[in-house]
Amino acid sequence: MKRSPSMPPVSDWVIRSTQPGAIERIEAWFGSHGYDPHRHDTYSIGRTLAGVQSFHYKGALRHGMPGNTLVLHPDELHDGMAGTETGFRYRMAYIDPALIQAALGGQPLPFVPGGLSSDPRLFHASETFVQGVDHPLERLEEQDAVYDLAMALRAVAGKPRGRKRLDYRSAERAKAFILEHLHLGITLEMLERASGREQWSLSRDFRALYGTSPYRFVTLRRLDNVRRLLLDGFTLVDAALAAGFHDQSHMTRHFTRSYGVPPLRWLERLRPGQQRAGSYKPADTELQ
Missing domain, CATH: 1.10.10 (Arc Repressor Mutant, subunit A)
Known part of the structure; x- marks a missing residue:
C-alpha cells in the first residue's frame, strides 16, 4: 500500500537494546534511505518484519522480506534502503565472530553466499536474537543461542574452501x-x-x-568506546580523543565507514528513551 501524500511522514528510528550482554540488538524503521555503504566486523543476523529491505552486497542488489534470514559476513561492504515506498522494519543482531569461534574452535568462519537465506535451520537458530529488543536474554540463553547459530551457520555454509591449518x-x-x-x-x-x-x-x-584485519579490529573496538561515550554525554571531540583517535575528523571518517552514518546522525535516530538525559551536546560541527 502506497503512502498517501496527505499522510504525515514518519521519521526514521532505531531502538537499541540497553540490556548488558555480549550481543548488540536493534529494531529499526526506515522510510527510504537507511545507510550508506559500510562494513561491520561482526556477523549481522536479522529479520525483515515488514516491507522490503534492499541492500547491495557482493556485487548485487538483494531484497530481504519477511521469512528470510539476513546473514551478512564480517567485513563485507553493504548498504541499506527501502525496496518500496512503504518503507521497511527489521531487527538485527550484531554477533562478534569471537563468540562463533568459541563454538567452532578454530575453523574458518562460515560464509553464507548472497547475504540472505531461506534455510529453516538458520531461521530457527536466529530466533532468540531477533525477539523484541525489550525482551531480556538470560546469560545462559544467549550462550546456548550463540552455539546453535554457529552450528547452523556451519551447516548452511557447507565445507569451507581449503586452506592451511589455522593457529x-x-x-x-x-x-x-x-x-x-x-x-x-x-x-x-x-x-x-x-x-x-x-x-x-x-x-x-x-x-x-x-x-577482519587486526587494524580494523582495533578501530572497531575504539568505535565501540566512542558510542558508549557519546551516549554518556561526551562531545565528539572528547569521545574521539578518549577512545584513542587522533582527532574528531579521524574518528568521524571511521565511524561513517563502519556504521553508514556520521555519529550525530546515529544519535538522532535513536528513539526517545534510548538516549540518556543530555546524552549528547550538538555544539560540535559534524564532519560529513
Whole structure:
C-alpha cells in the first residue's frame, strides 16, 4: 500500500537494546534511505518484519522480506534502503565472530553466499536474537543461542574452501593483547611478540578466524568506546580523543565507514528513551 501524500511522514528510528550482554540488538524503521555503504566486523543476523529491505552486497542488489534470514559476513561492504515506498522494519543482531569461534574452535568462519537465506535451520537458530529488543536474554540463553547459530551457520555454509591449518591459540593471544592495550599504537610487531606467531601468518589467521584485519579490529573496538561515550554525554571531540583517535575528523571518517552514518546522525535516530538525559551536546560541527 502506497503512502498517501496527505499522510504525515514518519521519521526514521532505531531502538537499541540497553540490556548488558555480549550481543548488540536493534529494531529499526526506515522510510527510504537507511545507510550508506559500510562494513561491520561482526556477523549481522536479522529479520525483515515488514516491507522490503534492499541492500547491495557482493556485487548485487538483494531484497530481504519477511521469512528470510539476513546473514551478512564480517567485513563485507553493504548498504541499506527501502525496496518500496512503504518503507521497511527489521531487527538485527550484531554477533562478534569471537563468540562463533568459541563454538567452532578454530575453523574458518562460515560464509553464507548472497547475504540472505531461506534455510529453516538458520531461521530457527536466529530466533532468540531477533525477539523484541525489550525482551531480556538470560546469560545462559544467549550462550546456548550463540552455539546453535554457529552450528547452523556451519551447516548452511557447507565445507569451507581449503586452506592451511589455522593457529587459533596465537590469534586468541593477539586478540586479548589488543583488548588490553587499545590505548597504545598497536603494531604487528607487538602482536607477534604477544602471540608467538610470525606477524604475516598471524595476520592471515586473524582474518580467517575473526573476519577482519587486526587494524580494523582495533578501530572497531575504539568505535565501540566512542558510542558508549557519546551516549554518556561526551562531545565528539572528547569521545574521539578518549577512545584513542587522533582527532574528531579521524574518528568521524571511521565511524561513517563502519556504521553508514556520521555519529550525530546515529544519535538522532535513536528513539526517545534510548538516549540518556543530555546524552549528547550538538555544539560540535559534524564532519560529513
